[in-house]
Amino acid sequence: xxxxxxxxxxxxxxxxxVLQKAQAExxxxxxxxxxxxxxSHRTPMxxxxxxxxxxxFRELMGVPEGYEVLFLHGGATLQxxxxxxxxxxxxxxxxxxxxxxxxxxxxxxAKKYGEVNVVASSRADNYIYVPDVDAIRFTPDADYVYITxxxxxxxxxxxxxxxxxxxxLVADASSNILSEPMDxxxxxxxxxxxxxxxxxxxxxxxxxxxxxxxxxNPLCPKIIQWGEQAKNDSMINTPNTFAIYMIKLVCEWMxxxxxxxxxxxxxxxxxxxxxxxxxxxKLFHNxxxxxxxxxxxxxxxxxDEDKDTAFVKCCTKNGLLNIKGHRNVGGMxxxxxxxxxxxxxxxxxxxxxxxxxxxx
Ligand SMILES: *Cc1c(COP(=O)(O)O)cnc(C)c1O
Numbered sequence: 001x002x003x004x005x006x007x008x009x010x011x012x013x014x015x016x017x018v019l020q021k022a023q024a025e026x027x028x029x030x031x032x033x034x035x036x037x038x039x040s041h042r043t044p045m046x047x048x049x050x051x052x053x054x055x056x057f058r059e060l061m062g063v064p065e066g067y068e069v070l071f072l073h074g075g076a077t078l079q080x081x082x083x084x085x086x087x088x089x090x091x092x093x094x095x096x097x098x099x100x101x102x103x104x105x106x107x108x109x110a111k112k113y114g115e116v117n118v119v120a121s122s123r124a125d126n127y128i129y130v131p132d133v134d135a136i137r138f139t140p141d142a143d144y145v146y147i148t149x150x151x152x153x154x155x156x157x158x159x160x161x162x163x164x165x166x167x168x169l170v171a172d173a174s175s176n177i178l179s180e181p182m183d184x185x186x187x188x189x190x191x192x193x194x195x196x197x198x199x200x201x202x203x204x205x206x207x208x209x210x211x212x213x214x215x216x217n218p219l220c221p222k223i224i225q226w227g228e229q230a231k232n233d234s235m236i237n238t239p240n241t242f243a244i245y246m247i248k249l250v251c252e253w254m255x256x257x258x259x260x261x262x263x264x265x266x267x268x269x270x271x272x273x274x275x276x277x278x279x280x281x282k283l284f285h286n287x288x289x290x291x292x293x294x295x296x297x298x299x300x301x302x303x304d305e306d307k308d309t310a311f312v313k314c315c316t317k318n319g320l321l322n323i324k325g326h327r328n329v330g331g332m333x334x335x336x337x338x339x340x341x342x343x344x345x346x347x348x349x350x351x352x353x354x355x356x357x358x359x360x
Contacts, residue, residue, distance in 0.1 A: 005344035008322035009152055009297060010175070011195040013339040018249045036245045041238055049245050050233065056251035057198075060259050061177075063184050063207055068230040071244055072204045076174040076193035078224060079204055080106040083170055083189065084113035085220035086227075087212065088143045095119045095142045097162075099130045100151030101328060102172060110146070113217065117142070126329075127154040129289040133162035144168045144188060150176035152196075153326040155299035155333060156292040161186055168212060176296050177205070178254065179338055180264045188212050196296070197338050199246040203239075254338065263338050270336050270345045271295045277349045283307075283356040287331075301331030308332060311355055318351050320344070 006013045029036050032045050039046040054069050063069060072078065083106070088094050093115035096107045099122055110116045117139055120131030130151070138145055145164045150157040152175040161169065168188025177192040184190065189208045195201035206226065213227035222228050223236055254263065275293060278286045284300045286293070302308050308331055315323045325331040336345055 002319070004319040004321045005340065005347060006321050007334045007336070007340070007344075007348070009196070009326070009333065009335045010193070010337075011201045012335055012337050014199070014246075014250065015253055015339045018246075018253050018339075021249055022246060037242055039241060041235055041241050046241060047233070049241075049248055053244050053248035053251065056248060056255060057205065060251055060254055061182065061184060061207070062260075066210050067184060068208050068210055068213070068226070070206045070208065070226060070229045071234045071239055071247075072191075072206055072229060073202070073223065073240070074204060075195070075202060076102070076172055076191060076204055077105070079172070079191045079206065080109035081112075082206075082220075082224040082226070083144070083146065083191075084110040084217075085224060086216045087168070087170070087189070088114040089215050089217050090143050091141045093117065093139060093142055095138050095145045095164075095167075097121070097131055097133075097136070097145075097147050098123050099148055099156065099158075100127045101153045101326075102151070102174070103146075103148040106146060106148070106172065114143075119145075126287075127151060127156065128287055128292075130156050130158050130292045133158070133160060136162060138162070138164055138167060140165075140167070142167050144170045146170045146172075148172045149182075150174075150294050150296055152294075152297050152335075153328055153333075155286070155288050155294045155297040157294045157296070159291055168209065175335075175337075176294070178260055178263065179267050179296055181260055194243065194247060196335075199250045200243045203243045203247070205247075266342070267295045267336070267338065270340065270342055271298060273342075273345050273349055274298045274334060274336070277352060281352070281356060283359060284332075284352060296335060296337055298334045298336060299325060299329065299331060300334075301325075305330065307359060310359075311352075314355050315348070315351060318347070320348055320351060323348075 095117045097120045098118050120136045149171050170189040174193040175196050178197045191206040194203040216225050286300050312324045323332050325333040
């Protein structure tokens with residue numbers, strides 16, 4: 001069986017060596033006599049896997065002392081409620097930057113719990129850029145400032161972080177975590193759904209500065225109280241044990257390949273191949289302002305819906321899957337996360353160039 005290049009926005013590619021390792025260990029993990037799928041989460045054999053996954057993730061991200069790393073349920077989306085329920089409790093207000101669909105969803109959710117100030121937005125311009133963070137006037141007594149570091153659907157990313165003074169910066173980094181260096185010490189909270197760069201779907205990894213724990217709204221469900229989860233090794237109830245094991249394997253693979261700096265270098269090369277082609281092309285173009293171009297999600301259009309549809313079909317025929325853009329924006333999107341090899345991007349560009357020649 002031949003594997004395709006899967007350009008899906010998530011769940012997305014996992015390196016074949018990682019899948020094969022999981023396959024080899026599926027029925028019997030080491031000398032334990034059982035599958036990870038069968039292990040009680042309370043046993044030392046599983047706790048070893050959990051601790052290794054946490055330690056490797058901390059090492060890859062360079063998480064400093066004074067921060068907790070949690071594996072939570074409900075993907076990134078549950079934290080759209082989790083963030084205000086844990087943090088919007090003092091002034092009961094927070095600043096949000098609306099830079100894309102997921103930021104917007106987070107805003108809508110947060111409004112249930114307090115005053116949400118949308119301090120900057122690119123929504124009226126179809127999110128083709130990220131608002132200029134230096135031009136924003138933040139609310140001095142806000143409980144936090146919320147950003148989405150990479151906008152998965154629109155293909156934009158922050159090229160610098162806002163200076164929020166002593167107001168904690170909270171980031172949804174679902175689609176660019178582990179793809180480029182992040183200075184964790186600049187953030188109060190970073191969270192990410194796991195299905196893009198970390199492993200399988202369903203989990204959320206959350207990094208939180210310890211002094212931000214214990215501020216939760218009394219109505220916050222215990223399962224998303226970060227402080228409670230930190231005290232219980234993320235195991236107030238049964239976690240997604242297999243996904244945690246897969247995260248361990250992905251982190252091992254990343255570490256063996258040089259960690260985040262090596263992937264950042266590789267990701268820049270991959271994205272450059274695509275953007276260079278798009279800048280030359282007479283048929284395809286990238287609708288995003290250049291300085292905010294994402295390294296992970298590359299969007300492009302022909303401007304003609306029939307041609308877009310024909311191109312997506314052509315890709316599928318050539319083993320390049322899930323290239324269709326999000327329903328909100330149409331066109332195409334190539335998600336090129338850490339596990340997308342250079343060869344996949346090169347092949348995509350070849351198919352684009354052929355299609356352009358045949359549709360001139
Ligand atoms: C994918 C994504 C989400 C949603 O993740 P779920 O795990 O499906 O909840 C949220 N934010 C961003 C930036 C994403 O890319």
